[in-house]
Structures are given as structure tokens and as C-alpha cells.
Amino acid sequence: MISIGETTRRELYFFNLYRVFEAVVFGGLVxxxxxxxxxxxxxxxxxxxxxxxxxxxxLLLLAATSRMHARPGFWIGAALCLDILAASLxxxxxxxxxxxxxxxxxxxxxxxALLLPLRQSLLxxxxxxxxxxxxxxxxxxxxxxxxxxxxxxGLFGVAYLALALxxxxxxxQMRETEALAEQRGADLLNLEQVNDLIIQRMKTGVLxxxxxxxxxxxxxxxxxxxxxxxxxxxxxxxxxxxxSRRLYHWRTSGRTDQSAVALAADVPEVIxxxxxxxxxxxxxxxxxxxxxxxxxRRAEELTLTSLGRLSASxxxxxxxxxxxxxYSAQLLAESPELNDEDTRLVEIINNHCTRANDVVENxxxxxxxxxSRPESIDVNAWVLAFVDxxxxxxxxxxxxxxxxxxxxxxxxMVDPQHLQQVVWNLVxxxxxxxxxxxxxxxxxxxxxxxxxxxxPLIEVIDRGPGIPPRVAAQIFEPFYxxxxxGTGLGLYLAKQMTESSQATLEYVPVAGGGACFRITxxxxxxxxxxxxxxxx
Numbered sequence: 001m002i003s004i005g006e007t008t009r010r011e012l013y014f015f016n017l018y019r020v021f022e023a024v025v026f027g028g029l030v031x032x033x034x035x036x037x038x039x040x041x042x043x044x045x046x047x048x049x050x051x052x053x054x055x056x057x058x059l060l061l062l063a064a065t066s067r068m069h070a071r072p073g074f075w076i077g078a079a080l081c082l083d084i085l086a087a088s089l090x091x092x093x094x095x096x097x098x099x100x101x102x103x104x105x106x107x108x109x110x111x112x113a114l115l116l117p118l119r120q121s122l123l124x125x126x127x128x129x130x131x132x133x134x135x136x137x138x139x140x141x142x143x144x145x146x147x148x149x150x151x152x153x154g155l156f157g158v159a160y161l162a163l164a165l166x167x168x169x170x171x172x173q174m175r176e177t178e179a180l181a182e183q184r185g186a187d188l189l190n191l192e193q194v195n196d197l198i199i200q201r202m203k204t205g206v207l208x209x210x211x212x213x214x215x216x217x218x219x220x221x222x223x224x225x226x227x228x229x230x231x232x233x234x235x236x237x238x239x240x241x242x243x244s245r246r247l248y249h250w251r252t253s254g255r256t257d258q259s260a261v262a263l264a265a266d267v268p269e270v271i272x273x274x275x276x277x278x279x280x281x282x283x284x285x286x287x288x289x290x291x292x293x294x295x296x297r298r299a300e301e302l303t304l305t306s307l308g309r310l311s312a313s314x315x316x317x318x319x320x321x322x323x324x325x326x327y328s329a330q331l332l333a334e335s336p337e338l339n340d341e342d343t344r345l346v347e348i349i350n351n352h353c354t355r356a357n358d359v360v361e362n363x364x365x366x367x368x369x370x371x372s373r374p375e376s377i378d379v380n381a382w383v384l385a386f387v388d389x390x391x392x393x394x395x396x397x398x399x400x401x402x403x404x405x406x407x408x409x410x411x412x413m414v415d416p417q418h419l420q421q422v423v424w425n426l427v428x429x430x431x432x433x434x435x436x437x438x439x440x441x442x443x444x445x446x447x448x449x450x451x452x453x454x455x456p457l458i459e460v461i462d463r464g465p466g467i468p469p470r471v472a473a474q475i476f477e478p479f480y481x482x483x484x485x486g487t488g489l490g491l492y493l494a495k496q497m498t499e500s501s502q503a504t505l506e507y508v509p510v511a512g513g514g515a516c517f518r519i520t521x522x523x524x525x526x527x528x529x530x531x532x533x534x535x536x
Contacts (some may be wrong), residue, residue, distance in 0.1 A: 009065075012072065015111040016062040019083060022104050023058040026090050027051040029100070044467045047093030054086040067315045076115050080124050085141045100390025102132050102156040109160045113167025114174065125164035204269065205289030209236055211282060213244055223227055225289045227264025240264070243272055243287070250274045251282055260322040268293040319360055326353040374413040374501055376524050379456050380405040382416070383447040386423060398440040399431050412456040412521035418497040419458075419519075422505070425490050426460040426517045434462025456521040463514045472507050 030047035056510055061079055068075040087105045094101070109128050113121040133154060205222030209215055213236040223229070226240045237244040239262045250256050260269040269287040276283040329349040332338070338346070384453035387403040427443060448458040467475065478492040491505075498505040498519055508516040 005012075011111070011114065012068060012076070013062075013065045015076075015108075015115075016065050016079070018060070018107055018111070019058040019079065020055070020062055022054040022108070023051065026101075026103060027055060030090065030093060038175075043093040047090055050086055050089045050093070054082070057082060070535065073120065076112050077120060077124060080108055080112045081127065084124075084128050084131040087128075088134065091132075099347065105132070106159065106163060106261065110167045111162045111166040114169075114171035116168070117167045118165075121164040121168045125160040126157075128160045132156045132160075167169065203291065205287075205288040205291070207236075207289070208277075209247070209285050209287060213237055215239070217286070221291070222287075222289055225267055225270050225291065226262060227267055238461045246272055246273060247285065247287065251285075263289075272376070318356070322353060322356055322360065326350065326357070327355065337373060373415050373417075374522070375416065376411055376413055377416060377419075379410040379412050379447045379458065382419070382514070383445050383458065386420070387445055390424070390427060396431070398443045399435075400440060401427065401431070402443075403445050403447070406449070408449075410447060410449060410456045413520050413524050414503055415497075415500045418501055422494040422497050422519065423458065423460065424496050428458050429490065430462040430464075430515070430517075434464030436464060446502070451522070455523055456517040458521065459508075459516050461510060461514060461516045463510075466509060466513055466515050467507065472509070475507060476505075 026047075030044065030051050061075075083105065087101050091101050105128055109125050110126055116124070174400075201222055202219060205225045206217075206219045207215055208217040208227075209221050215234045215236055221334065226243065229239045233239050236247070239394050243263055246257050246261075256272070256274060258271060260271050262269045269292045271292060273288040275286050275288070276282060277286060301353055326349075328392045329346050333343070333350075335348045383403050383405055387401055390401060423445070427445065430443040431441045434443060442463045444459075444461045446457070446461060448454070448459070450457055475490050476495045495505045502522045504520045506518050508518050508521070510516050
């Protein structure tokens with residue numbers, strides 16, 4: 001069983017084409033009106049009948065080349081048997097032409113050996129040898145003079161067998177080389193696809209432009225940073241005029257403007273960098289767009305990391321003297337000799353010790369935060385259980401806390417321990433600050449889907465005065481607080497915990513007054529699969 005590749009299909013076509021040529025040569029030998037000394041037709045009826053049958057069959061095999069892919073070994077073997085039979089009968093009809101017919105048959109044997117397994121190749125080569133050896137014996141028996149001797153025919157037979165061995169070896173090498181080339185081609189294609197995917201997912205914008213400033217390739221980040229142009233807009237000058245101007249300046253002067261620039265409205269500022277694909281060749285230029293907001297965020301993260309480590313060290317140092325101060329204040333409060341003014345001072349000491357201790361605990365919690373362990377949860381059931389547990393463990397007084405869920409099942413992947421801490425913090429804030437003056441707090445914990453096929457959401461909604469826009473822009477920053485006794489770390493810790501579980505926490509104003517803190521969770525089916533970027 002052999003397979004048909006593109007190279008093998010092409011060789012099979014030329015093999016069948018050669019058969020047509022061979023049939024035409026046989027026809028020339030038996031039908032030629034010109035008598036020559038080296039060939040004579042002893043049995044014209046036999047030779048002409050063979051040729052008249054052989055030519056149409058050869059043409060039919062040539063036309064059927066494209067249909068031989070199902071059983072190529074069978075068709076090649078059958079065609080070679082036809083060649084051997086035709087050559088043997090043509091030899092019987094001729095006198096002279098001692099080497100013409102056997103030489104023509106060499107190509108058939110060699111071509112078949114290239115395409116067939118070794119055993120089949122040797123069998124057909126042996127048949128070809130018999131086809132060359134038998135005619136001299138047969139013509140001698142019939143009393144027809146044959147121009148070829150037995151030893152000469154035997155040499156052709158040996159040549160056919162040797163050619164079959166050599167052809168099979170070359171054919172095997174050819175097929176292995178072809179398979180290796182196809183594998184290398186597939187590997188290169190896969191590597192190209194991987195590289196393209198990596199480039200598409202890069203945060204740095206990447207564009208490839210030619211010498212006419214036409215955009216040849218662009219990744220998702222670059223497409224966003226130049227203002228999300230239409231796919232058919234390929235002229236860099238019309239899409240991003242400032243970037244085109246800087247590219248021209250770089251091409252003419254060799255210097256790059258390192259200042260940040262916004263290439264479109266409502267997009268972050270970028271710092272363009274240019275590089276040639278080939279040295280001293282400006283025909284194709286790669287443009288890298290570094291998002292300054294990402295750079296600033298990385299610098300801020302490094303700063304916060306360093307600050308967190310320093311703060312944790314300081315917190316450890318503060319903890320012991322703070323405990324001593326608090327213990328001393330408690331002992332002082334038990335003294336019977338304290339007057340009202342001293343009692344008030346002790347109360348102030350205790351309040352500030354409590355606040356300082358909360359800051360220390362939050363900082364230590366931030367520094368030793370454990371890795372998130374997401375698991376699948378039923379969001380509706382989790383919200384109902386949280387509200388029930390909170391009501392049992394806390395005295396709400398006149399305040400209200402209720403759960404709002406959907407009838408459909410909502411599943412999400414999240415660390416339940418982190419989610420418990422985050423929602424508890426948000427509910428505490430809502431009950432404390434989310435109330436109108438002289439009214440009880442009304443807080444709702446909502447579980448729903450963003451859309452029919454959207455991600456799961458958990459929302460903490462209150463009916464208080466809301467948060468001013470100026471304050472809302474800073475509430476997730478560390479140590480930012482508007483309350484006299486606040487630490488400014490609660491919402492920052494909550495945001496860090498949600499992000500560690502591949503979730504997001506955001507503030508959403510509520511129409512008509514109030515505040516909403518929305519946690520967007522990861523659906524179970526898409527925790528490890530993010531949306532593919534827009535293709536170039």
C-alpha cells in the first residue's frame with residue numbers, strides 16, 4: 001500500500017505520458033512505410049494489432065492518472081504488466097531492433113520501482129526479464145530469425161532486476177525526503193502560527209509598514225493604540241498622521257523622538273520605536289508602540305511591592321510597642337483614681353491603638369497573602385448562604401441586608417475564602433456608609449449574569465448618598481481614606497484579592513442615588529481560555 005503525495009502524483013503522470021510515447025514508437029516500428037536494414041516486420045498483423053490496442057489503452061491510463069489515488073499500487077502494477085506484454089509481442093513481430101524494445105522497457109521498470117514496494121518491484125522486473133528472454137526462444141522455435149541472442153536477452157533481464165533494486169532504494173529515499181519536507185513545512189507553519197499568536201497577544205503594539213507607508217501587519221494592541229481603524233484603512237498617514245511624521249523623521253535623520261504621544265482620541269500615550277527588518281533597507285520597517293500607561297503601572301507595582309515590604313517590616317516593629325501601649329491603657333483605665341477627663345484620654349488612647357492595630361493587621365495580611373485557589377461555586381447558593389451567615393453573626397438592628405438571585409444556575413471559578421473576605425468588607429462598608437441621614441441602611445447582595453451569555457456578577461448595592469466622582473477615582477488606591485478612623489487599605493486589599501482569582505472589582509454609580517461595588521467573576525468554562533484578539 002503506497003500513498004499518493006504531490007510529487008508521486010506528478011511522477012505517475014509522467015510515467016503514463018511516457019507509456020503513450022512508447023506506444024507511438026512501437027507504432028512507428030510496425031507501421032513505418034520506410035524499410036530499413038536494422039528492423040523488419042516479420043509478423044505485421046500481430047505487431048499492428050498489438051499497437052492498435054496499446055495506444056488507446058496508454059491514452060486511457062494517462063487520462064485516468066488523477067483517479068489512481070485510491071489504489072496506486074494496483075494501477076502501476078497492472079500498467080507495467082501491460083507494457084511488458086505489449087513489448088514482448090512487438091518483439092515477436094519484429095526481426096532486428098535487437099535493443100530498441102528492451103531499452104524502451106527499462107524506463108517502465110525503473111519508474112515502477114520508484115513508486116512500488118520492493119517485493120512488487122522485483123516481481124515485475126522478473127516478468128520484464130522473462131518478457132525479453134522468451135521472445136528469442138519463441139521465434140527460434142517458429143523459425144523466425146531474431147536479431148538478439150540469448151545472452152544479450154539475459155543481460156537485459158539482469159539489468160531490469162538491478163534497476164528495480166536501485167529504483168526502489170531511490171524511491172524510498174525520495175518518499176522519506178518528501179515526508180521530511182512536508183513535516184518541516186508543517187512545523188514551520190505551526191511555528192509561524194505560534195509566532196503570530198504571540199505577537200497578537202503582546203501588550204506592545206507592533207506594526208509592519210513598507211516604503212509607501214502601507215500597513216502590512218498589525219497586532220491587536222497596535223490596532224487599539226492607533227484608534228481602532230477600519231480593516232481596509234492601510235495608509236499610515238491617514239490612520240496615524242503623527243506616527244507617519246515620526247517615521248519620516250526617523251528615516252531621514254536616523255533619530256527617534258522619544259516623547260510620548262497619543263495617536264488618537266481616548267487612547268493611552270505611546271512611545272514609538274522603529275527598526276529595519278534588514279540592515280540598510282528601509283523598504284520594510286517594524287514599529288513598536290510602548291504603552292506609557294503600562295510602563296507607569298509596572299513602575300507603580302514595583303513601588304507598591306517595595307513599599308509593601310517596607311511597611312510589613314515597620315508593622316512588625318510597631319506591633320510589640322503598640323501592644324504594650326494598649327495593655328498599659330487598659331491597666332490605667334482600671335485605676336479608681338481616674339477622673340472624667342483622664343478617662344476620656346484613656347478612651348482616646350484605646351481608639352487610636354485599635355486603629356493603628358487595624359493598619360498593622362491589614363499591612364501584614366497584604367504582605368503574606370496566600371496564592372488564590374479557585375474552585376467552582378454556585379453563585380446563587382453562595383450569596384444566599386453569605387447573607388444568612390452574616391445575619392446570624394451580626395446584629396443588624398434596623399438595617400436591612402437581603403439577597404437577590406436568579407432562577408437559573410450560575411457557576412463561577414473563584415477562591416471562596418478570598419471572596420468571603422472581599423464581600424464581607426464591602427457589606428461592612430455599605431452598612432456603615434451607605435445610608436441616608438437618620439435612616440437605616442438598605443443593602444442588597446445581588447447574584448446575576450452580565451448578559452445571557454456574559455460572566456457572573458456579584459454586586460453589593462446600597463441606597464446611601466453614593467461616592468463623588470473625584471473620590472471614586474481614588475478609592476482603590478492604598479492608604480486613601482475619607483474617614484477619620486479609616487485605614488485606606490480595605491478596598492485596596494479587596495481589589496488585590498479579586499484580581500488574584502481572575503476576577504475584577506469596580507465601582508458603579510447607581511441612578512437615583514447609592515453605590516454599587518461589582519465583582520465580575522470568571523465563568524467555569526472560560527477560566528483558562530481568554531478571548532482571541534482581533535486578527536491582523
